Amino acid sequence: MVDITQPAHLRRAFSIYDKKIRAIVYQAGLVVSLAVVVTAIAIQTVSNMRQRGIPLTFDFWNQTAGFQINQTLIPYDTLSSYGQAFWVGVANTLLVSALGILLATILGFLIGISRLSHNWIVAKVATSYVEVIRNIPLLLQLLFWYNAVLKPLPAPKASIALPGGIYLNNRGIILPAVEFHAGAALVGMAIVAAAAFATAFSAYASGVQNRTGKQLPVLVVHLLLLTGLPLVAYVGAGSPWSFTYPELRGFNFRGGQQIYPEFAALLIGLSVYTASFVAEIVRGGIQAVSKGQTEAAHALGLPKGKTLRLVVVPQALRIIIPPLTSQYLNLIKNSSLAVFIGYPDLVQVFAGSVLNQTGAAVQVMAITLVVYLVISLITSAAMNAFNLRFALVER
Amino acid sequence: MTTTLPVTPAFHHEYVPATPPPSDIRPNAVTWARTNLFSSPFSCLLTVCFTGLAVWLVSQFLSFALFNAVWSGDSEACRANPDGACWSFIRAKLNYLQYGAYPATERWRADLTQVIGVVLIAWLLWRNAPRRNTAALLFFGVYPIVGFTLLRGVEAIGLPVIDTTLWGGMMITLLMSVVGIVFSLPLGVVLALGRRSELPMVKAVCVFYIEVVRGVPFITVLFMANFMMPLFVPEALTPDRLLRPMIATALFSAAYMAEVVRAGLQAIPKGQYEGAQSLGIGYFTMMRLIILPQALTIVIPGIVSTFIGLFKDTTLVAIVGIADFLRAVETARIDPNWAGPTISSTGYLFAAIIYWFFCFGMSRYSQSVERHLARGHKS
Secondary structure (H helix, E strand, C coil): CCCCCCCHHHHCCCCCCCHHHHHHHHHHHHHHHHHHHHHHHHHHHHHHHHHCCCCCCCHHHHCECCCCCCCCCCCCCCCCEHHHHHHHHHHHHHHHHHHHHHHHHHHHHHHHHHHCCCCHHHHHHHHHHHHHHCCCCHHHHHHHHHHHHHCCCCCHHHCEEECCCEEEECCEEEECEEEECCCHHHHHHHHHHHHHHHHHHHHHHHHHHHHHCCCCCHHHHHHHHHHHHHHHHHHHCCCCEEEECCEEECCEEECCEEECHHHHHHHHHHHHHHHHHHHHHHHHHHHHCCHHHHHHHHHCCCCHHHHHHHHHHHHHHHHHHHHHHHHHHHHHHHHHHHHHHCCCCHHHHHHHHHHHHHCCHHHHHHHHHHHHHHHHHHHHHHHHHHHHHHCCCCC | CCCCCCCCCCCCHHHCCCCCCCHHHCCCHHHHHHHHCCCCHHHHHHHHHHHHHHHHHHHHHHHHHHHCCECCCCHHHHHCCCCCCEHHHHHHHHHHHHHECCCHHHHHHHHHHHHHHHHHHHHHHCCCCCCHHHHHHHHHHHHHHHHHHHHHCCHHHCCCCCCHHHECEHHHHHHHHHHHHHHHHHHHHHHHHHHCCCCHHHHHHHHHHHHHHHHCCHHHHHHHHHHHHHHHCCHHHCCCCCHHHHHHHHHHHHHHHHHHHHHHHHHCCHHHHHHHHHCCCCHHHHHHHHHHHHHHHHCHHHHHHHHHHHHHHHHHHHHHCCCEHHHHHHHHHCCHHHCCCCHHHHHHHHHHHHHHHHHHHHHHHHHHHHHHHHHHHHC
C-alpha cells in the first residue's frame, strides 16, 4: 500500500504501475526468455549434432576439399583445402558484385536520365524497360539468360565469331588474352605520374580560381596528361604488350581469355535487374531538385552543361546516394542467386559444396552470414563516407 | 422576383474574344512531334535510334509470341517450328504448373482456398467496402487455419491428408506469399515498435534482429531454415519441409516490414503522441487506436512494395527443394517428351508474363492508394 500522506522520498512503494519498475520487469522478462530459448536451442543443437555424427569443430577447414571449381581467381585445385575453397568463393562473390555494381550504375544512370528526356520515344522506351524488368523475379531473369540465351549457343566448333578475335559458344565468351612484355611497367609508371600531375594541376587551378576568379582549362589539361604521357611511354617502350588470339584446337579453344557462361549470365542478370531500380532512384533524385535551382542558375548566365554539373547533380546526388547504397547491398546479396546457375560464388562453393561434404551446417552457415554482414558493413561505411562529401552543410 | 437591379459589370469577359495561340505552336500532331521528337538534331538522332530499337523489340516479341507461335498440336509441331513460342506445351502442362503433383481429384480444395483468399483480399483492398476490419480479422486470423486445413486435409472430416511433398506450382507460390504477408506484417509492427521503444534492452534486441536479417541474403536464411531448424529442436518436433521455408520467409520479410513501419511511425507528428498521453491512456491503447492506424495508412505503398519483393523472392524456395511455380516451369521445360528449340523460351516467357502481371498489378494498386492519400492531404 502506498501512503500518499508521506513525502515522496519516503513512500518506497514497489508498485507494478510505476513506470520505472515496469520497464525493468519488461526488460528482465525479455532477456530471461531470450536466454532460455537460446540456451535450449544450443543444448539441443549440440546433442543433435553429436547424435548424427556432425562435426562440432572447425577441423574441416584444413582438410582436402577434393572438388573442382571452374572459375578461380586465386590458386585452387582438387587437393586444396576447404579453407581455400572458401576464399575462392569469397573472391568470386566480390568480383561479380564489383563488376555488377559498376555496370548497374552506368546503365541505371543512363536509363534514369532517359526517363526524364524531353524526347517522347526515349522516355517511353526507358519507362518500359523499368516497368518490365523490375516486375519480373531476378531468378527468372538469370535462368533466362543462362538456359535460354547462353547455353543454346553453338558448340566451340561452330562458334559465332565476332570482330576482334572474340568468339561466342556454349562454353562462354572467348576473348584475346593480353600479354605484357618488359616495358609494360614504364607505361604503368607513366599513368601514375600523369595522375599525380593531374591532381597537382587541379589543386593549382582551384587555388587560382579562389584568388582571381579565373577558370583554368582543367578538363583539357587532364585529358592531355592522362592520354599523352602513357602514349609517349607506350611508343618509347616499343609497344610492350601483345594479344594472343584464341585458336580452335580439337574440341575447344586454346589461348585467349575465357569468360564462363555462368559468370556472364549472373553479371548480365544482376546488372540489368539492379539498373531498373537505380534508374528509378536517379529519376527521383533529379526530379526532387526544385526547378527554381535550374532557373536561378540560368538567370545567372550559367550554360546548360554547367548548370547540370555544378547545380543540379550535386543536389540530386545528396538524395540519390542513400537509396543507391541499399541497391548496391541488394546486388551483393542477390549475387548469392549464383547457386541456381552454378557460378562458384561463396554460397555455391561454401554453403553448397562444403556444407554437403562436411555436414558442418552450423559452422558453415555462421561463417557465410558473417562474411555477408562484413561486406554489407564495409559497403555502407564506404558509401556513407562518400555521402558525407555531398551532404548538406548547414550553419 | 419582381424587381431586379440592372447589373452592369465593370468588365465582360465575353467582350474580348479568346485569341487562338499562334499558328506555329497550335497543338496538333505536327507541333507535338516537333517539340517531343525533333526539337534538336541530337533529339532527331535519338528519335530515329530509339524508334528503331522499339520497333525491332516489339516485332521480335510479337512474332515470337503471337504470329509464329504454335497454338495447338503436339511436340512434333513445336519441334518443326524454331521461330515461335510453343503454347501447346503450356496448355499441356498447365495443370502441373498450377498444382504440381497435387492429386487431380483433390484440386478443388486448392481452388477453393484460392477463391476464399481472393474474396478476402478484394474485400480488404476495396476502399469503400463495409466492415473492412472484419475482413482483416478473417484474413489474418481465420484464413491461415482454414486454408491449411483445406489443403492439408483432416481424416476426421472426410478430407484425405495430402502430404506436402505433393504440393507444387502456382499454389505453392501463392501460399508462400500469403503466409509471408499474413505473418510478416504483425511481426514487423512488433519489431518496429520495439525498435522505437525507450527500453534499451528491447530496442537493442530489435535493432540487432533487423540489421542482421537485412544484412544477409535470403538464400542463406533459407539454407539455415532447411539445415539448422531440424538441429534446433528435438527430433519429434522437426518442422515439415514446407513449413521451414515458410517460417524463414515470414521472419525474413518481417525485418524489412519493420523498417517500413518505422518510417510510418516517425512520420506521425509528436503532437499525436502527446495528445494521446495527455488523455491518460496507456502505451498499447495509444498505439493500437491512434498511432498505428495513421502510421500504417501512410506507409501502404511501402508495405505493398515489400509484398512485391516477397512475391518475387518466393522463387528462391526452389533451393531447398520446394516445387514452386518457377521450379515447376523448370521441371516442365526439361521434359524429354517436349524437347524442342523454343520450349525453354516459351516456359520462361509464360512465367515472366504471370509474375509481371501480379507484380505490376500490385504496384499499380499502391500507386492509386498513394494518389488517393495525396488528395486527402491537400484538403
